[in-house]
Amino acid sequence: MTNSIGELVGADVLLITGSNTTETHPQIGRNILQAVDRGAKLIVIDPRKTDIARQAHIHLALRPGTDIALINAMMRVILDEDLADDLFISMRTENFIALRDYLHRLDLSELAKITGIDQATIHEAACIYARSSKSVICYCLGVTQHTCGTNNVQAVANLAMLTGNVEKKHSGVDPLRGQNNVQGACDMAALPAVLPGYQNLADMEIRSRFEAVWKCSIPATTGKSLTEMTHNGKDGAIKAMFIMGENPALSDPHLGRVKETLNTLEFLAVSDIFLTETAQLADVVFPAASFAEKGGTITNSERRVQICRRAIAPIHNCRPDSHIIMELGKRINCPGMEFDNDAEIMEEISLLTPIYGGMHYDRLAENHGLQWPCPYRNHPGTEFLHKYYFARGKGCFTITEHQEPFEKTENKYPFTLVTGRGSYHHYHTATMTRNSRRLVRECPQALLEINSEDCDNLKLRDGETVELRSRRGAVQIPIQITDRVKPGTVFSSFHFFEVPINELTVDAMDPQSKCPELKVCSVNLRKVAHD
């Protein structure tokens, strides 16, 4: 997030796109609702009528995968209405002329047709967003999990820069992170092309700084992304894997290929707190300690690094992840794996990672942590990003063009399947939440959301089981008739191993981020005959 979470309360316009915030990020949702109670305007872009979309002043229920067309249309309206922030554009950005000329060539009615939203509604939303100087955009995986995910984000950035709604309090662009510490994992370079703190892997000087501490040589070549690894295939280059706290055998797209990869590895080790679907395929399983049984830090969406303290001793033979890594490291003679405690690990992070430079344990214990960048010991941390300048200097407008999803609907597969987290009560592959009796009671099974109009045509009744089939696989799933989805679109979660919805999804990826298009694939469905 460029903002802090608390700033959302003070915003005057909140544009939420591709995020079911109140269900999946309830704490952030709470701030958004508080802003609305204060009188802020809420605009939600989502193909589904989620709870937060119901509470929005304007819900832009776009056809899945048409985000760029919608944002371009909004930007065109902003130009037509003369609502662009000329001063911000000239001071802080570049390449505006190219974007302006491109937008002027677009036909608004054509864009409206692509998105399935009427032109007047787009016009109204664009004006509300642009007229306020305290407008915030929050986005989530509904924006990024597309073959055009990177461009979707670029379009969102263009919109914010066009109206000058960035670089100050209560306005910015906020990606909401989906796991408690996914921000920290990225910061620590659990990414293929960077070193900790997003430092360039290709830079020899930076590499040598790490090599001096780690006492080894670091390959300069970019590694592989998650989906590339799990879709390595049976003849791929990867022969062994060590998977920690991830369940790709349920969460990754096109599961047929994932299982083919995992089953044909020469060696697979998995570390998790429960025996997940992935762990069941492993040669060796490490029983990891849960969050309550270990210490360390967690970095949240607003870049805040917080200490997480151990509440209970690890049960039986479970060990914290850091212990497992260090012991493995020692056994393969990897130097520099001799940390006495978490504070010592943090000291090395501070030493090598400029944005974490001032984050020592004693400081993190105060004020519920610190927000990066925090480059030196007395630095107070950073509330919001991009004040005075962007990371690259001037913000660059990049033209983004609408691009159809990888898989189009056709006669044989007439429905669009959207997947995502489907319940407040379950988290991702439900590795943890399905071990809670109360949460299971609240959400006991997978359901396929389908519009009543489609049910009438297919003569389906609520709760009936259907076979849902794509070009890659099929699952059986009971339906839930609802107005949350529009006709032609169906939705299901990926929480339940009995209904592995990712058997159906496509593994086509965004060329830059390598994020798979989990939000759109084409399916058909038919009633399952009773015996």
Next chain:
Amino acid sequence: MIDLRELILDKDKLYPLLRKLKKEARLIAPVKNDHGDTLFTTIEDIDTTRIDLENQPQESLKPFFLPQQETVASYSVLNGEYTFTPPEPAQDTIFFGVRSCDLTALLYMDLIFSKPAKDATYYDRRNHSLVITLGCNQPFDNCFCEATSSGPYLEYGYGLQFIDLGDCYYVSAGRGRGADLLEKWGYFFREVTKKDQNRRYQLFLEARGQFTKNIQVTHACQKLQKETVAEEIWEKLSQRCYDCGGCAYVCPTCTCFSVDDMPQGRSNGIRIRSWDACTSSGFTRMTGGHNPIDRTRHALKRRFLHKLKYDFANHGKASCTGCGRCVDICFGGVDITTFIDLFTGQETP
């Protein structure tokens, strides 16, 4: 003969007194831990523990009498014959530094767990407990106990009630064991003067004027006896309830629980009970899948009507003690104060 009902304890005598009490029973008091959270904690070493009487404890006394999860019985089978083992008996416990709202809640729970038969584990714990309260001179941000007649000072129900007069505590004794304590440890105390009494009344008056929230609880209760709540109010509230159960879990008077039998092997098992929440859809869902409550419209209806309408009708008092914890915890901002404001017309939907 001195009057044992009301005495003064100078502040420098507090820890010496608590040290004596700790010898008689387990002593539990609010303690601020290393992470800045104030929680009721068993005092192991009174010399190194600082009792926190400045902040509101994050939890009420509920977990000590109705734990989040407890084994109510365990069983074993041998040759087809079942043997049931009751849980461990309760320990003598003195609670110190309890706020008025939380004791009022405990008195309400006494009522709930006494009918139709006395709940064995609850009353075992209750009969082994003595509660020493601390009147609130300065209400916390979300408190409204004045509106629910459960504070800031109490008239009855306590073992002992402490009121902070600055350099000393004005101590009042309740029935039974509280008065016994004053008698037994009388040498720590001194007699009440007219000046102390005046100071106490003055502080009580001042405390009542310091609430930042003005919640019309009694008005809402009375109005509910005569009028139904507009459907749009229920719908507006339900839209924002995410079924986290947080309000019920932090509420000092929410006593709903579920019972589960859990086999621990072929020949033995346990029966546990754990907190539940009426806001959950699974709470009312039938085995066949039908749910008499439509969560999208009526998620919070039972909660608020129970507390404000039925309990007021049955016991003459709402079962909300104004502790304000649900105000703090609710993701959707649809706590009981929002409902009361909407219903009594202080805010239009």
